[in-house]
Amino acid sequence: MSEDILINVTPQETRVAITGAGVVQELLIERAASRGLVGDIYMGRVARVLPGMQSAFVDIGLERAAFLHVADIWEHRKGSEGPAVSIDRILSEGQALLVQVIKDPIGTKGARLSTQVSIAGRLLVYLPHDPHIGISQRIEDESGRQQLRDRLKELLPGEEKGGFIVRTLAEASSDEELRADIDYLSHLWGVIRERSVGNTAGGEAGAPPLRLYQDLSLAQRVLAAFAQTYMPKVRGKLEHYTGERPLFDLHNVEPEIEKALSRRVDLKSGGTLIIDQTEALTTVDVNTGGFVGSRNFDDTVFKTNLEAAQSIARQLRLRNLGGIIIVDFIDMESAEHRAAVLEELKRALSRDRMRVTVNGFTALGLVEMTRKRTRESLAHVLCEPCPTCEGRGAVKTAHTVCYEILREILRESRAFRAKEFRVLASQPVIDLFLEEESPSVAMLSDFIGKPVSLQVESSYTQEQFDIVLM
Numbered sequence: 001m002s003e004d005i006l007i008n009v010t011p012q013e014t015r016v017a018i019t020g021a022g023v024v025q026e027l028l029i030e031r032a033a034s035r036g037l038v039g040d041i042y043m044g045r046v047a048r049v050l051p052g053m054q055s056a057f058v059d060i061g062l063e064r065a066a067f068l069h070v071a072d073i074w075e076h077r078k079g080s081e082g083p084a085v086s087i088d089r090i091l092s093e094g095q096a097l098l099v100q101v102i103k104d105p106i107g108t109k110g111a112r113l114s115t116q117v118s119i120a121g122r123l124l125v126y127l128p129h130d131p132h133i134g135i136s137q138r139i140e141d142e143s144g145r146q147q148l149r150d151r152l153k154e155l156l157p158g159e160e161k162g163g164f165i166v167r168t169l170a171e172a173s174s175d176e177e178l179r180a181d182i183d184y185l186s187h188l189w190g191v192i193r194e195r196s197v198g199n200t201a202g203g204e205a206g207a208p209p210l211r212l213y214q215d216l217s218l219a220q221r222v223l224a225a226f227a228q229t230y231m232p233k234v235r236g237k238l239e240h241y242t243g244e245r246p247l248f249d250l251h252n253v254e255p256e257i258e259k260a261l262s263r264r265v266d267l268k269s270g271g272t273l274i275i276d277q278t279e280a281l282t283t284v285d286v287n288t289g290g291f292v293g294s295r296n297f298d299d300t301v302f303k304t305n306l307e308a309a310q311s312i313a314r315q316l317r318l319r320n321l322g323g324i325i326i327v328d329f330i331d332m333e334s335a336e337h338r339a340a341v342l343e344e345l346k347r348a349l350s351r352d353r354m355r356v357t358v359n360g361f362t363a364l365g366l367v368e369m370t371r372k373r374t375r376e377s378l379a380h381v382l383c384e385p386c387p388t389c390e391g392r393g394a395v396k397t398a399h400t401v402c403y404e405i406l407r408e409i410l411r412e413s414r415a416f417r418a419k420e421f422r423v424l425a426s427q428p429v430i431d432l433f434l435e436e437e438s439p440s441v442a443m444l445s446d447f448i449g450k451p452v453s454l455q456v457e458s459s460y461t462q463e464q465f466d467i468v469l470m
Helices: 074-078 142-155 168-172 175-197 218-223 253-259 297-319 335-349 378-382 398-415 427-434 438-448
Strands: 003-009 013-020 023-031 041-050 055-059 066-069 096-103 112-114 124-127 133-135 163-166 210-213 264-266 272-277 281-287 323-328 356-361 367-371 421-425 452-456 465-469
Touching: 013 218, 013 253, 023 218, 023 253, 023 297, 023 378, 041 175, 066 096, 124 175, 133 142, 142 163, 142 168, 142 175, 175 210, 272 297, 281 297, 297 335, 297 378, 335 356, 398 421, 398 427, 398 438, 398 465, 421 427, 427 438, 427 452, 438 452
Parallel strands: 066 112, 133 163, 281 323, 421 452
Antiparallel strands: 003 013, 013 023, 041 055, 041 096, 041 210, 055 066, 096 112, 124 163, 264 272, 272 281, 323 367, 356 367, 421 465
8 A cells, every 4th residue: 555644844843644545544743842752862860779670760851750671771681591680780879871762751651761772774773782683574585684684794894893673675775875874873873972971970061861862853754854865766755745725634634633533433334433542551342333234234243343443453553552452343253254353453453563463352252452652642642631520531410519519518517617608619500509409508508507608600610619618
């Protein structure tokens, strides 16, 4: 499937839409005020070592300390064949440490770090601490893999101690292009090392925590900012759009962004997906909706599930959903149908750039899967928890709030001496007190021996109220 990449750049944010088969397949959004951190390299300082968890918290200058597990410490991994070493034998509090962000802060969790640095170029990924030469798994031809490995070894300078991972694009590259990538990455690592050596001592202006290297911006990563120098062959594929109509409007991307923030996804057949994202996992529920089909019920269910499998794969990319994902397909009696739906899901997911693992149907008929998560989902980038319901997705009814107010007045009447209690609340709550619940207010007023007055506060949400002692 051929893909087009649409890029909308403003001083405030960069938005990228990857389209294929006439629809948006993936959305990437990066804001200047909150750029992602994955790939950035820091000289941090160990804030706390936790031997019981085999982990440490490292201060890299963010709001929350970043997390480093012993498995992500390169010095430990080199000797992993021997007995396990406690992390407090490797790190100590206050120690300066060169680290790289491998996962952005997500929710309440801090960034995740590794001491094994990797720097991505266009064709290669440089591993300054690892002499290994690896080949992208997407290059499946074994003879082609070995040929690439041999070519790279011939191009490497004799004094090179680091290693490289050959990316998929390198399969069709020339020796000159590979050499240019090697030179660029080696030079970049040299600059990073110079900055790190000069900033490990405490008490000076450049002392840790300090960012040594920031990954390319989203626009640069997509465009490969140095296309003119490093990508002359693809320079002709880049087109500067100068039309008056906004690019995302022209290609119908804006409505797709709105749809990607909705719980409900409509399928062409009339079926629906209901997608709920929580901190622990994401659930996808498949329903037939208004689709009744033209044959029997089993065929209707099978066809809906097949269409849902394709749509789910697209929605995961579009919304950048990661972590544990549970899919509840419509129940199928036929084992053949279940196998076909699972195969269709795996086929549709094969185009995903992120690592996806599908575990198949459970005994309850659910499909368990995981998708690698390194950045916040689209909803977390564009939205925030509702201030009214605080992210619950529901608000207390006016009746519930009324009864809370009555109980609170009773408590305060026993704790404080007041001449009158005035209730400040939203219009629906006050209306309920004046109509259906007016006997309850009168009964409470008689019981405490004090008048209760009511006042509408138009700025209050339905759950918000205050009781003023007069």
